[in-house]
Amino acid sequence: MLNWDNIFATRSLRMRASEIRELLKLLDRPDIISFAGGIPDPALFPDKDFKQAYAEIFDSTAVNSALQYSVSEGYKPLREWLIKELAKLGIPAGLDNVFIVSGSQQGLDYLGKLFLSPKDTALVTWPTYLGALQAFNAYEPSYDQLTPGGNRTPESYRATAEQNGGKVKFAYLSADFANPTGETVNREDREKLLALAEELDIAVIEDAAYQSLRYDGEPVPPILALEIARKGSIEETRTIYCGSFSKTLAPGLRVGFIVGNAQVIRKLVLMKQAADLHSSTINQMAIAHVAEHGFDAQVAKIKAAYSQRRNSMLSALQKYMPAGVEWTKPEGGMFVWVTLPKSLDGAKLLAKSLETAKVAFVPGQAFFADGSGANTLRVSFSCANDEMIEEGIKRLGNLIASEIAAA
Amino acid sequence: MLNWDNIFATRSLRMRASEIRELLKLLDRPDIISFAGGIPDPALFPDKDFKQAYAEIFDSTAVNSALQYSVSEGYKPLREWLIKELAKLGIPAGLDNVFIVSGSQQGLDYLGKLFLSPKDTALVTWPTYLGALQAFNAYEPSYDQLTPGGNRTPESYRATAEQNGGKVKFAYLSADFANPTGETVNREDREKLLALAEELDIAVIEDAAYQSLRYDGEPVPPILALEIARKGSIEETRTIYCGSFSKTLAPGLRVGFIVGNAQVIRKLVLMKQAADLHSSTINQMAIAHVAEHGFDAQVAKIKAAYSQRRNSMLSALQKYMPAGVEWTKPEGGMFVWVTLPKSLDGAKLLAKSLETAKVAFVPGQAFFADGSGANTLRVSFSCANDEMIEEGIKRLGNLIASEIAAA
16 A cells, blocks of 8 residues: 555645534434434425426527536626626625636635635634635634634734734634524624724635525625725725525535625636636526526525424424523524533534434534534534424433433 | 735735636637637537436436535446446446546646645646646646656656655646647556656556547557556555546536545545535436446547548648648547747747637647747647638648748
């Protein structure tokens, strides 16, 4: 056997298996009630619309372009549709500001690649989206804790980054119904974050993967919209907005998008040209077709279903969780974040739960860049019906109660 | 305007626009005869098979999986089909050895990411595939000249790499009908390359994008097949084989594959999980469907068409090129490589040609990692019919003759 570690780049040391992805395999075990995945419910996919979209592509003169190479920036009619949607969110953008990627995960990878030299610092919340940490890790950064609305000074961030051998390059956050916490950053804290970014001269990466999925409460403008309002033009902004069709239409086509000033988008387009040429032409055309023909109706449909499940999940937690357990009350998205008493460990609890309670969830520690958060866990309600939620949370609550008693 | 150069990673300095991609835009100008692209002829796409493939997916119970997230290693039936095909090439492989990527360009990006730390050395031929240089550039390597069959000693490669501040990590080459030269590395030179790789303890990246497109002459076994024959098992090999469906079925779906020992494939799967989760599920299913139902017939069809065009191109070059111009005689692929007298410059010739002769091609210099090769150019015959080839090469030959006379 060759010793490949002699040949691999240093960055490969940080590539490790994802707990979440390993857990996805459990979804196939019929005896397990799973709150682990956080994937959309396939029963809600607009499959008839997609069927029609592909059929129309093959019956039109567009078929040759659908199967051919295409430009790295993405399919123009899809970018034009996005421009109209973004305008509704207070983001006036042009074609030079909108770029198609193969899912917003690819957007995060590209942004890590664009900004991070080894030892540079990325600011992320504790906890944050695990997939963002995995994407950024390839570029060997340090992490420091972002606390939207918190009082850390620019100087303290700068000093820590210098100690770690680099510069602060960006703040990454999911501002609406974040994965994993389900929480939303309020407007005041978004403005504070923009002020901090200004003082640090860094980019803000706004992960908007769940933004369309608000079930109640008042929408908060995207960070990019707030910055455009301050500066007068998207070309003057430092916020880069990453969106996705994975939660609204379907993830299997791998279509997401990045919105930002033209300087950054131009660099990202060059990067994509070198990295995979372009995202699937036919899938971009199919997404454009389905979005144009019924995006709002589809979003309304999934919001109705998920909000009901969110309600059931919050009721069940209220009913079955013992004293000492706390959880978030998300206004949208797919997740509730549970904090256990300090004496409990989410990973150990999962091992026991899979054996006895037969309930799956994601232990929270992996979402913390500093390895803290052992007493937390994430439950998703997106793929569970009311009965599963009632039964699963009941079993999980009983298990936690007995673990607390034993601790 | 923000000064983004303060924030971008150092690697972004090497991200520049591709001449080839910019030139692709010329394909839309009806007055230009283009030999620039090197893309497959859309008239040869198996569009009816793809239409049926997507329709069957939507009419089957597989529709939910087709639209859903899937595993990073790729769609199992497609990997199983590939295993059968690889066996015919002398490559016995298992599921752990085959991994689906979003086009072989993504494979090159991932392999650069896996192996290259800044200042490491990649060995490439002069010239080599421009897209490989662009993919690798993101990881800030040095390049040294690979000459399959040449006599450079391992010591001299090692010494040069050390001078450049790193180690030699891999040799990259397209061994069959290479882009841009159309040339094929013979068996003896493949064996020599394996011996060199052994002595240097480096990987060999075999880009097999054009391998299926042989029009005449004897097939040469893939480098990976030769190495397996030496070592007895794919798990002992250092060759990593990158393949594509872009030239045989269609590029617009972005489906390619990497084949190699399980240690390397495992690392690449983790990398993909972090970079874009997985390649489009529905497209992998459609490719598997079309491959299973008629891969050989489709390859036979395109080989018949392209080999006729290759013949026309070689005849026209013979007929119209003035003395002092040389070109390759490819046994397959899409390209002929033309070497002009030293006094001519391919880029200047292109500017003049677009203006007067109205013929497009790709100047050769961009394919050279050392910036040499100004007197070379690449012509592709894949999208041109006999009349275009006759007329275009006639005009180009006349222009070159008058440039030689003027020099």
